Amino acid sequence: MQRILEPGEIEALDHNAIPRVRLPQRASIFGDRARRLKQLAAGNPIGDYLNLMASLAQAQQQALNGLSGETDSHARDQARNNLAQTHLLPLILATDQVRSPHWQTVLDQLLEQLTKASGLPPALIQLIERIRQTGANQRDSQAEAILRRNNEIVDPASAPFYAAALQVICSDLVTRFDVHDVPLLDTPGLCPCCGSMPVASVVRMDGQSQGHRYLQCGMCAAEWHMVRIKCAYCDSTKGIAYQSIEDEQAAGAAAIKAETCDECHSWLKIFYQEKDPYVEPLADDLASLTLDLLMGETVYARRQGNPLLWQAAEG
Numbered sequence: 366m367q368r369i370l371e372p373g374e375i376e377a378l379d380h381n382a383i384p385r386v387r388l389p390q391r392a393s394i395f396g397d398r399a400r401r402l403k404q405l406a407a408g409n410p411i412g413d414y415l416n417l418m419a420s421l422a423q424a425q426q427q428a429l430n431g432l433s434g435e436t437d438s439h440a441r442d443q444a445r446n447n448l449a450q451t452h453l454l455p456l457i458l459a460t461d462q463v464r465s466p467h468w469q470t471v472l473d474q475l476l477e478q479l480t481k482a483s484g485l486p487p488a489l490i491q492l493i494e495r496i497r498q499t500g501a502n503q504r505d506s507q508a509e510a511i512l513r514r515n516n517e518i519v520d521p522a523s524a525p526f527y528a529a530a531l532q533v534i535c536s537d538l539v540t541r542f543d544v545h546d547v548p549l550l551d552t553p554g555l556c557p558c559c560g561s562m563p564v565a566s567v568v569r570m571d572g573q574s575q576g577h578r579y580l581q582c583g584m585c586a587a588e589w590h591m592v593r594i595k596c597a598y599c600d601s602t603k604g605i606a607y608q609s610i611e612d613e614q615a616a617g618a619a620a621i622k623a624e625t626c627d628e629c630h631s632w633l634k635i636f637y638q639e640k641d642p643y644v645e646p647l648a649d650d651l652a653s654l655t656l657d658l659l660m661g662e663t664v665y666a667r668r669q670g671n672p673l674l675w676q677a678a679e680g
């Protein structure tokens with residue numbers, strides 16, 4: 366159940382001065398992510414993949430910049446905003462974006478950008494060509510399946526490219542709002558901007574957010590505040606524990622932990638900006654696959670995967 370807080374509760378929240386939502390920065394969301402992915406690729410077991418995703422993120426930034434002139438969607442957003450306030454919904458719904466008039470164009474732009482790189486492996490060239498040749502209706506059903514996490518229909522190899530296009534659409538719409546437009550949902554584990562689940566969480570160290578934990582949305586990249594030592598999925602504050610990779614000397618290992626919940630047996634990564642100022646939750650999540658592999662051997666399940674790496678086994 367979702368509800369909007371009473372006016373008194375909102376005031377109480379305003380007084381403590383913690384930014385409740387950090388909207389993504391339109392001019393740099395994907396560019397920053399691309400830079401971080403490149404940085405993390407060096408010496409990483411999946412370095413080649415991270416470099417490919419860095420190129421994809423760079424293409425996402427260009428595509429997002431290209432959507433800036435689309436004023437028609439801005440008007441639609443405002444209408445959505447009103448709906449959100451009266452019906453207690455997130456600002457937009459990521460699951461609706463397969464109806465966006467722009468998403469397929471963005472997908473083509475991303476693929477076009479990627480093919481400009483030299484020395485692409487033949488398998489990747491074939492994959493890109495296959496997505497380009499896919500008909501519009503079939504692309505829509507694939508996007509729908511990805512957004513609704515319908516494992517039987519999703520093609521894992523092409524899923525990251527579809528997800529990347531949909532991320533651009535979500536970020537485009539969300540960054541057109543003012544942070545004060547974002548409703549307070551009664552479902553703390555869902556993105557108040559687009560209704561998606563978090564990809565990871567981060568304890569920030571910058572400005573007013575210092576020392577506070579934020580969940581980052583896997584689709585629109587908005588971050589929303591959630592107190593520390595609390596399960597993002599069942600809201601429990603009991604039975605929360607932290608696990609980390611044993612070798613703290615391993616690159617970046619000290620900046621990552623798995624937050625586990627004994628109430629619902631979920632886990633979520635938590636990054637510490639204090640340990641690594643350049644942390645970007647989605648990029649860092651992708652680059653720390655080793656922790657996922659280790660957690661895969663425990664009783665805890667990851668509820669939401671990384672949109673740039675489709676893993677069919679997700680619960």
Ligand SMILES: [Zn+2]
Pocket residue numbers: 535556557558559560561582583584585586587
């Ligand atoms: Zn979102």
Ligand SMILES: [Zn+2]
Pocket residue numbers: 596597598599600601626627628629630631
């Ligand atoms: Zn839980």
